[in-house]
Amino acid sequence: MSDQDAYRREQARQTQLLTEAIDKAITDTSSDFAMPMLNAVAGALVAVQGHVLASAPRKHRKALQAAMEKQLPKAIASAKGRVSTAQTATIGGKVH
Template structure:
C-alpha cells in the first residue's frame, strides 16, 4: 500500500468512526437533563485507554500514545483557530462540569 493510499484510507476510516462516535454521544445526551462535557471526555478517554492498552508491544504502545498526544494537541489547536463554538461550562464546588 502506498503512503498516499494509506493516508487516504486512514482519513476515510477516521471520518466514518468520528461520525459514529458523534452520533452515539449526541444520542446518549438526550437521556440526561444536563449532559456533562467531562462525562463525555471521561468516556472517550476510557475507550482510548482500552484501545492503547490492547497493543501488546510496549514500544508500539508508547509510540501510539505519543502519536495520540501529538494529534490531540494539533486537533485542539486547529479547532480553536477555526473558532469552534464553546461549550457552556458550569462550576460546581470549584470544579468544571
C-alpha cells in the first residue's frame, strides 16, 4: 500500500468516526427539545465549519474550504435515503 493510499484510508476512517460522533451528539441533544429546528442544526454545523476553517493556517484556509465545498454534493447524495425526514412546522404562517 502506498503512502497516499494509507493516508486516504486513515482519512476515511477518521471521517466516519467523527461523522458518527457528530450525528450521535445531534440526536442525543435534540431529544432535549420538543421539536428540534433543522435551521438550528444547520446553524450549528456552519458554526463548527467556521471554527475548523479559522483554525487552519491562513495560507491553507482557501484550499480547505474548497475541499469542503467539493465534498458536500457527494455527502448529500450518499445520505439520501439513509436519513430520516425532518419535520417542518408552520407557526404564524412562517415555516420553521
